[in-house]
Amino acid sequence: MAAIKYTKEVIEHFKNPKNVGEIENPDGDAIVGSPACGDQVSVSLKVKDNKIEDIKFLSYGCASNIATGSIVTELAKGKTVDEAKKLTWKDAADKLGGLPPVKVHCSVLAVDGLKAAIEDYEGKKLGVKHEKRLDEQSIIEELKSVIYPKTGNNIIDEKLVKYLKYENGKVEIEISFDETDVYKQNVLEEIDEHLNEMDGIDDIEVKVVEY
Amino acid sequence: MDKIIYLDNYRTTKTSDYVIKKMKPYMEENFYLSVSFTHMGTDIAEAIDESTERIKKAFNALDAEIIYTGSGTQANNMVIQGVMRDEQPEEASMITSVIDHPSINNVFDFYRKKGFQVRKIKVDEYGFWRTDQLKEAINEKTKLVSITLVNHTIGTIQKYGELKKIIREANPKTLIHLDITTAVMTQKIDFKELDADFLTLSGHKIYGPKGIGLIVAKKPVKMKPVLFGTVVTSPYSPGADNVPGIVGLSYAVEDAVNKREAHNAKMKELQKYLMQQIEEKIDKVELNGPVDERATDNINYSFRHIEGESIMMFLDFDSIVVATGSACASSDLKVNYILSAIGRDHEMAHGSLRITLGRDTTKEDLDVFIEALIPIVERLRAQSTIK
Structure with a gap:
């Protein structure tokens, strides 16, 4: 694999990140990721008149993680809550002049963090409940946040998941990888991490089919 | 900047000026390959022979076979695959540790997949092989043990003497492969004293050129060739020799050992x-x-x-x-x-x-x-x- 280079926008936001810190008495905050997966981001925000008045982030992570935290908070600042909710990883990546596919995993966290902080705000201040029903469709939705580092697409759109069944708290998944795929372990760990976060799943069985 | x-x-490492100077003639006027009965060709053959002697002397390996490879990774692959080539999964097992270089580790994984009994010995908190595990793992079927003398990430110098003793006592037929790539600069390498069946190393980690590696093998060489083609210098490494690389590597080895x-x-x-x-x-x-x-x-x-x-x-x-x-x-x-x-x-x-x-x-x-x-x-x- 060729050596990876960041764009000058990524480097600039990595060197001089905007909105670093924590807001005291925030209206919403969240922490996503874990040192185990390599990165962690926290986002805290203040909302006034349904607009994001102030937003800050902290990051334990690599340059793409820090740069995305910086750009996502910049993009969200001043937007209405509903507008901010619609921000995507792609919006952030485009603003940064692109991100290497292998770095999607690290950089998507800032976007997840923003969404989680907004959900926290909605839950606390507005009483909105984000209840998730658990079925095969919602599991597939969750697996859409597992990124295949080689291409930057999620593992569902990448059609790596060949079979999925949910019954009595048990998820069975069949996933296919090429024999030489270096990302296999990484993807498996990510699947585990995501499914473990979902309430109602007691048992996860992932079968790897190599071809 | x-x-x-x-x-x-x-x-x-950066190829040293001294090594580059020694290599240069073999990219310029002496660009030929080892060919019999010609002035140009026998000069090259002599240069290769001299390089080989230089390496043997530096490592006190006068009786050994010197085999040039394309890299340290290729050297490790050729040794492991060459030893295991004609073995059957049910009759041969192999041992390395959990912290060895991917050029050993991943080859062992390949054999594990083929059904061979592959044992990766665990290490303690400092990266030393757990000798209790080695003692328990080695048996009459153990064909090969691959050890890295100095770990490439945390610098642990394995207690090779102790490991060798355990291996030789448990099964004198077991072959020992010692990767000395990250050891040459700082550790004494005396082939006779080390008494391994194979040493492997790479040129570019010791101020030599990139694209050249080396196997020092005890005679008779207990591995089979895994590459085939025109045999020029060694049946294990057929094809055109990397003459500047060989010359450069030999001077890099000598220089590292002397200094x-x-x-x-x-x-x-x-x-x-x-x-x-x-x-x-x-x-x-x-x-x-x-x-x-x-x-x-x-x-x-x-x-x-x-x-x-x-x-x-x-x-x-x-x-x-x-x-x-x-x-x-x-x-x-x-x-x-x-x-x-x-x-x-x-x-x-x-x-x-x-x-x-x-x-x-x-x-x-x-x-x-x-x-x-x-x-x-x-x-x-x-x-x-x-x-």
Whole structure:
């Protein structure tokens, strides 16, 4: 694999990140990721008149993680809550002049963090409940946040998941990888991490089919 | 651009001017290959023979067979695959450790997949082989044990003598493969004394050229060829010889061996200095690997609460080159398997820096490095989610 280079926008936001810190008495905050997966981001925000008045982030992570935290908070600042909710990883990546596919995993966290902080705000201040029903469709939705580092697409759109069944708290998944795929372990760990976060799943069985 | 401070000598070294000078004629007027009955061709054959003798002498391996390869990785592959070539899964087993280089580890994985009994010995918290596991794993079926003398990440010098004794006593027929790639610069390499069946190494880690590796094999050579083609210099490495590479490698080996003691003393002093500086000036750091029985040119620290790729990149902005064990900086996003094997948690593994010293490293370089590192660690900690 060729050596990876960041764009000058990524480097600039990595060197001089905007909105670093924590807001005291925030209206919403969240922490996503874990040192185990390599990165962690926290986002805290203040909302006034349904607009994001102030937003800050902290990051334990690599340059793409820090740069995305910086750009996502910049993009969200001043937007209405509903507008901010619609921000995507792609919006952030485009603003940064692109991100290497292998770095999607690290950089998507800032976007997840923003969404989680907004959900926290909605839950606390507005009483909105984000209840998730658990079925095969919602599991597939969750697996859409597992990124295949080689291409930057999620593992569902990448059609790596060949079979999925949910019954009595048990998820069975069949996933296919090429024999030489270096990302296999990484993807498996990510699947585990995501499914473990979902309430109602007691048992996860992932079968790897190599071809 | 500022002067580059290069502290990644375990990744590769700069080919020395001395070696380049020795290689140059074989890229210019003496560009031919080893061919019988011609002046040009026999001159080349002689140059290869002289190189081989130079290496044998340097390693006290006068009776050994010298086989040139395309790299250290190829050397390890040729030995392991050459030994295992005609073996059947139910009749042969093989042993290495969980912290060996991928050019050993991944070949063993391949044989495991083919059904061979492959045992990877666990290591203690400093990276030393667990001898109890080795004793228990070795049996009459054990065909090969691959050992790396100096670990490429944490600098652990294996207690090779002890391991060899266990292996030879348990099964005298078991072949020992010793990878000395990261050991040549600082460890005494005496082939007779080491009494391994195979040594492997690479040119570019010892101020030689890239694209050349070496197998030193005890005679009779107990492996089969895995590459086929026109045999010129050795049946194990058919095809056109990398003549400049062979010549360059031989001088690099000789030079490393001749200068080893002085080099080692200098490395030891620099290592001690940098370790003191880091531990004195930065808090929440932990040394990975042993304090003693550690190669003098290797330093590896984990910096709590921050991630290594970020540290590495900020150092890079200051023209300082180091390596990190962070998954973020690896192409496959996997947590560093060596740091995991010695019991480091994810945060510690991600926050690790490998600083490897070389011939050109000065105390002033280390001062510049440490002065650059302190504010980087501070700023990254200030913006980290982990406190």
